[in-house]
Amino acid sequence: MNASAxxxxxxxxxxxxxxxxxxxxxxxxxxxxEVFDVLxxxxxxxxxxxxxxxxxxxxxxxxxxxxxxxxxxxxTAGLIxxxxxxxxxSRYCANLHEHVHFHCETCGKVSDAHPAADFDPAKFWNLxxxxxxxxxxxxxxxxxxxCTAKH
Amino acid sequence: MNASAxxxxxxxxxxxxxxxxxxxxxxxxxxxxEVFDVLxxxxxxxxxxxxxxxxxxxxxxxxxxxxxxxxxxxxTAGLIxxxxxxxxxSRYCANLHEHVHFHCETCGKVSDAHPAADFDPAKFWNLxxxxxxxxxxxxxxxxxxxCTAKH
DNA sequence: TTTAGAATTAGAATGATTCTAATTGCATTA
DNA sequence: TAATGCAATTAGAATCATTCTAATTCTAAA
Numbered sequence: 001m002n003a004s005a006x007x008x009x010x011x012x013x014x015x016x017x018x019x020x021x022x023x024x025x026x027x028x029x030x031x032x033x034e035v036f037d038v039l040x041x042x043x044x045x046x047x048x049x050x051x052x053x054x055x056x057x058x059x060x061x062x063x064x065x066x067x068x069x070x071x072x073x074x075x076t077a078g079l080i081x082x083x084x085x086x087x088x089x090s091r092y093c094a095n096l097h098e099h100v101h102f103h104c105e106t107c108g109k110v111s112d113a114h115p116a117a118d119f120d121p122a123k124f125w126n127l128x129x130x131x132x133x134x135x136x137x138x139x140x141x142x143x144x145x146x147c148t149a150k151h
Numbered sequence: 152m153n154a155s156a157x158x159x160x161x162x163x164x165x166x167x168x169x170x171x172x173x174x175x176x177x178x179x180x181x182x183x184x185e186v187f188d189v190l191x192x193x194x195x196x197x198x199x200x201x202x203x204x205x206x207x208x209x210x211x212x213x214x215x216x217x218x219x220x221x222x223x224x225x226x227t228a229g230l231i232x233x234x235x236x237x238x239x240x241s242r243y244c245a246n247l248h249e250h251v252h253f254h255c256e257t258c259g260k261v262s263d264a265h266p267a268a269d270f271d272p273a274k275f276w277n278l279x280x281x282x283x284x285x286x287x288x289x290x291x292x293x294x295x296x297x298c299t300a301k302h
Numbered sequence: 303t304t305t306a307g308a309a310t311t312a313g314a315a316t317g318a319t320t321c322t323a324a325t326t327g328c329a330t331t332a
Numbered sequence: 333t334a335a336t337g338c339a340a341t342t343a344g345a346a347t348c349a350t351t352c353t354a355a356t357t358c359t360a361a362a
Contacts, residue, residue, distance in 0.1 A: 130296040145281040
Protein backbone atom coordinates (compact mmCIF):
# COMPACT_ATOMS: atom_id res chain seq x y z
CA MET A 1 0.00 0.00 0.00
CA ASN A 2 1.15 3.47 -0.76
CA ALA A 3 1.59 5.58 2.39
CA SER A 4 0.34 8.81 0.79
CA ALA A 5 -3.40 9.33 0.75
CA UNK A 6 -5.01 9.41 -2.72
CA UNK A 7 -5.11 12.91 -4.07
CA UNK A 8 -8.50 14.54 -4.27
CA UNK A 9 -9.78 14.83 -7.84
CA UNK A 10 -8.65 17.98 -9.59
CA UNK A 11 -11.02 20.91 -9.43
CA UNK A 12 -12.33 22.83 -12.43
CA UNK A 13 -9.80 25.38 -13.61
CA UNK A 14 -9.44 26.89 -17.03
CA UNK A 15 -10.06 24.24 -19.69
CA UNK A 16 -10.34 21.51 -17.11
CA UNK A 17 -13.95 22.22 -16.34
CA UNK A 18 -16.32 19.52 -15.21
CA UNK A 19 -19.97 18.91 -15.55
CA UNK A 20 -21.78 17.12 -12.78
CA UNK A 21 -24.74 15.29 -14.22
CA UNK A 22 -26.74 12.46 -12.73
CA UNK A 23 -24.35 12.11 -9.82
CA UNK A 24 -21.30 11.46 -11.99
CA UNK A 25 -18.79 13.80 -13.57
CA UNK A 26 -16.15 13.96 -16.28
CA UNK A 27 -13.14 16.10 -16.92
CA UNK A 28 -14.26 17.91 -20.01
CA UNK A 29 -10.95 17.95 -21.86
CA UNK A 30 -10.81 19.63 -25.28
CA UNK A 31 -11.27 16.34 -27.15
CA UNK A 32 -14.11 15.21 -24.94
CA UNK A 33 -15.80 18.53 -25.41
CA GLU A 34 -15.42 18.31 -29.19
CA VAL A 35 -16.83 14.80 -29.24
CA PHE A 36 -19.69 15.92 -27.07
CA ASP A 37 -20.33 19.00 -29.22
CA VAL A 38 -20.36 16.95 -32.40
CA LEU A 39 -22.89 14.64 -30.87
CA UNK A 40 -24.99 17.42 -29.38
CA UNK A 41 -25.29 19.06 -32.78
CA UNK A 42 -26.12 15.82 -34.62
CA UNK A 43 -29.52 14.25 -34.88
CA UNK A 44 -28.46 11.30 -37.02
CA UNK A 45 -27.03 9.01 -34.34
CA UNK A 46 -23.50 8.80 -35.71
CA UNK A 47 -21.16 5.84 -35.26
CA UNK A 48 -17.66 6.17 -33.78
CA UNK A 49 -16.25 6.52 -37.31
CA UNK A 50 -18.77 9.22 -38.21
CA UNK A 51 -17.76 11.11 -35.08
CA UNK A 52 -14.08 10.72 -35.88
CA UNK A 53 -14.69 12.25 -39.31
CA UNK A 54 -16.57 15.20 -37.89
CA UNK A 55 -14.17 15.92 -35.05
CA UNK A 56 -11.23 15.75 -37.48
CA UNK A 57 -12.32 18.99 -39.12
CA UNK A 58 -11.43 20.73 -35.85
CA UNK A 59 -8.73 18.38 -34.50
CA UNK A 60 -7.08 16.73 -37.50
CA UNK A 61 -4.79 14.59 -35.34
CA UNK A 62 -7.37 12.98 -33.10
CA UNK A 63 -7.25 9.20 -33.19
CA UNK A 64 -10.01 6.62 -33.29
CA UNK A 65 -8.80 5.31 -29.92
CA UNK A 66 -9.36 8.73 -28.41
CA UNK A 67 -12.84 8.96 -29.89
CA UNK A 68 -13.72 5.60 -28.33
CA UNK A 69 -12.14 6.70 -25.08
CA UNK A 70 -14.09 9.97 -25.04
CA UNK A 71 -17.33 8.19 -25.90
CA UNK A 72 -16.80 5.77 -23.05
CA UNK A 73 -16.16 8.51 -20.51
CA UNK A 74 -19.11 10.57 -21.71
CA UNK A 75 -21.36 7.51 -21.62
CA THR A 76 -20.23 6.52 -18.12
CA ALA A 77 -20.89 10.07 -16.96
CA GLY A 78 -24.38 9.93 -18.42
CA LEU A 79 -23.83 12.82 -20.82
CA ILE A 80 -24.54 10.70 -23.87
CA UNK A 81 -26.10 7.33 -24.62
CA UNK A 82 -24.85 4.39 -26.61
CA UNK A 83 -27.44 2.92 -28.93
CA UNK A 84 -27.29 -0.63 -30.24
CA UNK A 85 -29.89 -0.94 -32.97
CA UNK A 86 -28.49 -3.94 -34.77
CA UNK A 87 -25.32 -5.94 -34.75
CA UNK A 88 -22.21 -4.10 -35.88
CA UNK A 89 -21.32 -0.52 -35.13
CA SER A 90 -22.79 1.15 -32.06
CA ARG A 91 -24.38 4.54 -32.47
CA TYR A 92 -24.31 7.43 -30.04
CA CYS A 93 -26.87 9.98 -29.04
CA ALA A 94 -26.82 13.13 -26.91
CA ASN A 95 -30.58 13.37 -26.54
CA LEU A 96 -31.13 12.61 -22.87
CA HIS A 97 -34.87 13.08 -22.94
CA GLU A 98 -36.86 9.90 -22.75
CA HIS A 99 -37.30 8.74 -26.29
CA VAL A 100 -37.31 5.76 -28.58
CA HIS A 101 -35.38 5.19 -31.80
CA PHE A 102 -37.01 4.77 -35.13
CA HIS A 103 -34.84 2.94 -37.63
CA CYS A 104 -35.73 3.06 -41.31
CA GLU A 105 -34.83 -0.30 -42.83
CA THR A 106 -34.84 1.22 -46.32
CA CYS A 107 -32.53 4.24 -46.01
CA GLY A 108 -30.88 3.28 -42.72
CA LYS A 109 -31.61 6.60 -41.03
CA VAL A 110 -32.30 6.69 -37.33
CA SER A 111 -34.51 9.29 -35.75
CA ASP A 112 -35.88 9.99 -32.31
CA ALA A 113 -39.52 9.72 -31.39
CA HIS A 114 -40.90 10.99 -28.11
CA PRO A 115 -43.52 9.24 -26.03
CA ALA A 116 -46.93 10.64 -25.24
CA ALA A 117 -46.97 12.52 -21.94
CA ASP A 118 -48.98 9.86 -20.11
CA PHE A 119 -46.90 6.93 -21.20
CA ASP A 120 -45.69 4.75 -18.33
CA PRO A 121 -43.90 1.89 -20.05
CA ALA A 122 -43.17 -0.36 -17.07
CA LYS A 123 -46.80 -1.04 -16.27
CA PHE A 124 -47.48 -2.71 -19.61
CA TRP A 125 -45.28 -5.72 -19.05
CA ASN A 126 -45.82 -8.37 -16.47
CA LEU A 127 -42.42 -8.35 -14.83
CA UNK A 128 -42.01 -10.59 -11.76
CA UNK A 129 -42.61 -8.82 -8.45
CA UNK A 130 -39.32 -7.54 -7.08
CA UNK A 131 -37.81 -6.77 -10.49
CA UNK A 132 -36.06 -3.40 -10.59
CA UNK A 133 -35.98 -1.48 -13.87
CA UNK A 134 -33.10 0.87 -14.52
CA UNK A 135 -33.59 1.62 -18.19
CA UNK A 136 -35.48 0.60 -21.29
CA UNK A 137 -34.25 0.47 -24.85
CA UNK A 138 -37.02 0.72 -27.37
CA UNK A 139 -36.27 0.46 -31.08
CA UNK A 140 -38.94 0.65 -33.74
CA UNK A 141 -38.03 -0.67 -37.16
CA UNK A 142 -39.90 0.07 -40.35
CA UNK A 143 -40.04 2.48 -43.26
CA UNK A 144 -39.77 6.21 -42.74
CA UNK A 145 -42.10 8.82 -44.17
CA UNK A 146 -39.74 9.78 -47.03
CA CYS A 147 -39.08 6.21 -48.11
CA THR A 148 -42.76 5.32 -47.92
CA ALA A 149 -43.58 8.31 -50.16
CA LYS A 150 -40.89 7.44 -52.74
CA HIS A 151 -42.09 3.89 -53.14
CA MET B 152 -26.14 -17.10 -69.53
CA ASN B 153 -27.11 -20.69 -69.02
CA ALA B 154 -29.68 -21.86 -71.55
CA SER B 155 -31.53 -24.15 -69.14
CA ALA B 156 -34.28 -22.60 -67.05
CA UNK B 157 -33.70 -22.49 -63.27
CA UNK B 158 -34.97 -25.61 -61.60
CA UNK B 159 -37.99 -25.29 -59.34
CA UNK B 160 -37.13 -25.59 -55.64
CA UNK B 161 -37.10 -29.15 -54.33
CA UNK B 162 -40.30 -30.40 -52.77
CA UNK B 163 -40.58 -31.91 -49.29
CA UNK B 164 -39.56 -35.57 -49.28
CA UNK B 165 -38.28 -37.64 -46.39
CA UNK B 166 -35.94 -35.56 -44.26
CA UNK B 167 -36.14 -32.66 -46.64
CA UNK B 168 -39.32 -31.29 -45.16
CA UNK B 169 -40.17 -27.63 -45.15
CA UNK B 170 -42.14 -25.38 -42.94
CA UNK B 171 -43.98 -22.47 -44.43
CA UNK B 172 -44.26 -19.69 -41.88
CA UNK B 173 -44.99 -16.03 -42.41
CA UNK B 174 -44.81 -16.41 -46.16
CA UNK B 175 -41.27 -17.78 -46.16
CA UNK B 176 -39.90 -21.27 -45.92
CA UNK B 177 -36.75 -23.20 -45.12
CA UNK B 178 -35.49 -26.63 -45.93
CA UNK B 179 -35.44 -28.16 -42.51
CA UNK B 180 -32.25 -30.19 -42.84
CA UNK B 181 -31.14 -32.29 -39.85
CA UNK B 182 -28.77 -29.59 -38.58
CA UNK B 183 -31.31 -26.83 -38.97
CA UNK B 184 -33.85 -28.90 -37.14
CA GLU B 185 -31.41 -29.58 -34.30
CA VAL B 186 -30.54 -25.89 -34.01
CA PHE B 187 -34.22 -25.06 -34.01
CA ASP B 188 -35.02 -27.75 -31.44
CA VAL B 189 -32.26 -26.56 -29.13
CA LEU B 190 -33.62 -23.06 -29.31
CA UNK B 191 -37.23 -24.11 -28.95
CA UNK B 192 -36.40 -25.96 -25.74
CA UNK B 193 -34.31 -23.13 -24.29
CA UNK B 194 -35.64 -20.14 -22.42
CA UNK B 195 -32.27 -18.53 -21.70
CA UNK B 196 -31.63 -16.82 -25.03
CA UNK B 197 -28.42 -18.64 -25.93
CA UNK B 198 -25.62 -17.22 -28.04
CA UNK B 199 -24.26 -18.97 -31.15
CA UNK B 200 -21.56 -20.59 -29.00
CA UNK B 201 -24.10 -21.79 -26.45
CA UNK B 202 -26.10 -23.34 -29.27
CA UNK B 203 -23.00 -24.98 -30.73
CA UNK B 204 -22.32 -26.60 -27.36
CA UNK B 205 -25.83 -27.92 -27.01
CA UNK B 206 -26.15 -29.22 -30.57
CA UNK B 207 -22.79 -30.98 -30.24
CA UNK B 208 -24.26 -33.49 -27.82
CA UNK B 209 -26.32 -34.82 -30.72
CA UNK B 210 -24.08 -33.90 -33.67
CA UNK B 211 -20.49 -33.87 -32.40
CA UNK B 212 -19.06 -32.79 -35.76
CA UNK B 213 -21.20 -29.73 -36.40
CA UNK B 214 -19.16 -26.59 -36.97
CA UNK B 215 -19.66 -23.04 -35.74
CA UNK B 216 -20.04 -21.92 -39.36
CA UNK B 217 -22.96 -24.29 -39.78
CA UNK B 218 -24.59 -23.04 -36.60
CA UNK B 219 -24.34 -19.46 -37.89
CA UNK B 220 -25.62 -20.59 -41.25
CA UNK B 221 -28.59 -22.39 -39.70
CA UNK B 222 -29.37 -19.43 -37.46
CA UNK B 223 -29.37 -17.12 -40.45
CA UNK B 224 -31.71 -19.32 -42.46
CA UNK B 225 -34.07 -19.84 -39.53
CA UNK B 226 -34.07 -16.10 -38.83
CA THR B 227 -34.75 -15.20 -42.45
CA ALA B 228 -37.62 -17.68 -42.50
CA GLY B 229 -39.07 -16.10 -39.38
CA LEU B 230 -38.84 -19.25 -37.28
CA ILE B 231 -36.56 -17.65 -34.71
CA UNK B 232 -35.50 -14.15 -33.74
CA UNK B 233 -32.11 -12.60 -33.27
CA UNK B 234 -31.83 -10.48 -30.15
CA UNK B 235 -29.22 -7.77 -29.73
CA UNK B 236 -29.31 -6.68 -26.11
CA UNK B 237 -25.87 -5.15 -25.90
CA UNK B 238 -22.78 -5.02 -28.01
CA UNK B 239 -21.00 -8.34 -28.51
CA UNK B 240 -22.62 -11.69 -29.04
CA SER B 241 -26.11 -11.83 -30.47
CA ARG B 242 -28.64 -14.00 -28.73
CA TYR B 243 -31.38 -16.06 -30.30
CA CYS B 244 -34.92 -16.81 -29.30
CA ALA B 245 -37.64 -19.12 -30.59
CA ASN B 246 -40.49 -17.41 -28.75
CA LEU B 247 -42.49 -15.85 -31.56
CA HIS B 248 -45.20 -14.43 -29.34
CA GLU B 249 -45.04 -10.70 -28.88
CA HIS B 250 -42.81 -10.11 -25.92
CA VAL B 251 -40.05 -7.96 -24.52
CA HIS B 252 -36.71 -8.98 -23.08
CA PHE B 253 -35.74 -8.37 -19.52
CA HIS B 254 -31.98 -8.32 -19.00
CA CYS B 255 -30.61 -8.59 -15.47
CA GLU B 256 -27.50 -6.45 -15.26
CA THR B 257 -26.34 -8.32 -12.16
CA CYS B 258 -26.47 -11.99 -13.21
CA GLY B 259 -26.71 -11.45 -16.95
CA LYS B 260 -29.79 -13.63 -17.39
CA VAL B 261 -32.34 -12.72 -20.03
CA SER B 262 -35.99 -13.58 -19.67
CA ASP B 263 -39.15 -12.90 -21.61
CA ALA B 264 -41.96 -10.70 -20.38
CA HIS B 265 -45.32 -10.56 -22.07
CA PRO B 266 -47.36 -7.43 -22.61
CA ALA B 267 -50.76 -6.78 -21.13
CA ALA B 268 -53.55 -7.81 -23.49
CA ASP B 269 -54.58 -4.23 -24.30
CA PHE B 270 -51.11 -2.97 -25.05
CA ASP B 271 -50.82 -1.24 -28.42
CA PRO B 272 -47.24 0.00 -28.52
CA ALA B 273 -47.30 2.05 -31.69
CA LYS B 274 -49.81 4.59 -30.45
CA PHE B 275 -47.58 5.77 -27.62
CA TRP B 276 -44.94 7.35 -29.77
CA ASN B 277 -45.41 10.30 -32.02
CA LEU B 278 -44.08 8.86 -35.24
CA UNK B 279 -44.38 11.04 -38.35
CA UNK B 280 -47.50 10.40 -40.40
CA UNK B 281 -46.70 7.88 -43.13
CA UNK B 282 -44.22 5.91 -41.08
CA UNK B 283 -44.66 2.16 -41.40
CA UNK B 284 -43.75 -0.03 -38.45
CA UNK B 285 -42.62 -3.59 -39.13
CA UNK B 286 -41.28 -4.56 -35.73
CA UNK B 287 -40.29 -3.25 -32.33
CA UNK B 288 -37.44 -4.35 -30.12
CA UNK B 289 -38.01 -3.63 -26.49
CA UNK B 290 -35.33 -4.39 -23.93
CA UNK B 291 -35.72 -3.67 -20.25
CA UNK B 292 -32.57 -3.58 -18.18
CA UNK B 293 -32.41 -3.81 -14.42
CA UNK B 294 -32.11 -6.29 -11.57
CA UNK B 295 -34.09 -9.52 -11.53
CA UNK B 296 -36.17 -10.82 -8.67
CA UNK B 297 -33.51 -13.30 -7.47
CA CYS B 298 -30.67 -10.75 -7.53
CA THR B 299 -32.80 -8.14 -5.79
CA ALA B 300 -33.60 -10.66 -3.03
CA LYS B 301 -29.95 -11.70 -2.56
CA HIS B 302 -28.75 -8.15 -2.14
C1' DT C 303 9.77 23.55 -11.24
C1' DT C 304 8.81 18.87 -10.12
C1' DT C 305 5.83 15.21 -10.26
C1' DA C 306 1.96 12.08 -10.30
C1' DG C 307 -1.85 10.98 -12.46
C1' DA C 308 -4.76 11.39 -16.45
C1' DA C 309 -5.23 11.89 -21.47
C1' DT C 310 -3.75 10.73 -25.84
C1' DT C 311 -1.72 8.06 -29.32
C1' DA C 312 -0.47 4.24 -32.73
C1' DG C 313 -0.68 -0.05 -33.34
C1' DA C 314 -1.43 -4.81 -31.65
C1' DA C 315 -4.81 -7.97 -29.94
C1' DT C 316 -9.32 -9.72 -29.39
C1' DG C 317 -13.90 -11.47 -30.23
C1' DA C 318 -17.80 -12.24 -33.01
C1' DT C 319 -19.17 -12.87 -37.27
C1' DT C 320 -18.87 -13.41 -42.25
C1' DC C 321 -16.60 -15.03 -46.26
C1' DT C 322 -14.18 -18.46 -49.28
C1' DA C 323 -13.18 -22.49 -51.42
C1' DA C 324 -13.47 -27.25 -51.19
C1' DT C 325 -16.19 -31.25 -50.12
C1' DT C 326 -20.25 -33.89 -49.31
C1' DG C 327 -25.10 -35.07 -49.56
C1' DC C 328 -29.48 -35.40 -51.69
C1' DA C 329 -33.07 -35.29 -55.18
C1' DT C 330 -34.30 -34.90 -59.81
C1' DT C 331 -33.45 -36.32 -64.52
C1' DA C 332 -31.46 -39.41 -67.82
C1' DT D 333 -29.96 -47.22 -61.10
C1' DA D 334 -26.51 -43.67 -62.44
C1' DA D 335 -25.43 -39.04 -63.54
C1' DT D 336 -25.92 -34.30 -62.53
C1' DG D 337 -26.28 -30.14 -60.26
C1' DC D 338 -27.55 -27.35 -56.59
C1' DA D 339 -27.67 -26.75 -51.69
C1' DA D 340 -25.58 -27.83 -47.24
C1' DT D 341 -21.63 -28.33 -44.67
C1' DT D 342 -17.01 -27.67 -43.33
C1' DA D 343 -12.36 -25.65 -41.80
C1' DG D 344 -10.02 -22.00 -41.83
C1' DA D 345 -9.05 -17.28 -43.50
C1' DA D 346 -10.64 -12.64 -43.53
C1' DT D 347 -13.08 -8.81 -41.78
C1' DC D 348 -14.99 -5.49 -38.78
C1' DA D 349 -15.68 -3.04 -34.59
C1' DT D 350 -13.84 -2.53 -30.47
C1' DT D 351 -10.63 -2.96 -26.63
C1' DC D 352 -6.08 -3.33 -24.88
C1' DT D 353 -1.10 -2.05 -24.34
C1' DA D 354 2.75 0.54 -23.82
C1' DA D 355 4.79 4.74 -24.70
C1' DT D 356 4.38 9.63 -24.75
C1' DT D 357 2.44 14.09 -23.66
C1' DC D 358 -0.25 17.14 -20.93
C1' DT D 359 -2.12 19.34 -16.71
C1' DA D 360 -2.50 20.93 -12.26
C1' DA D 361 -1.19 20.57 -7.49
C1' DA D 362 2.73 20.59 -4.42
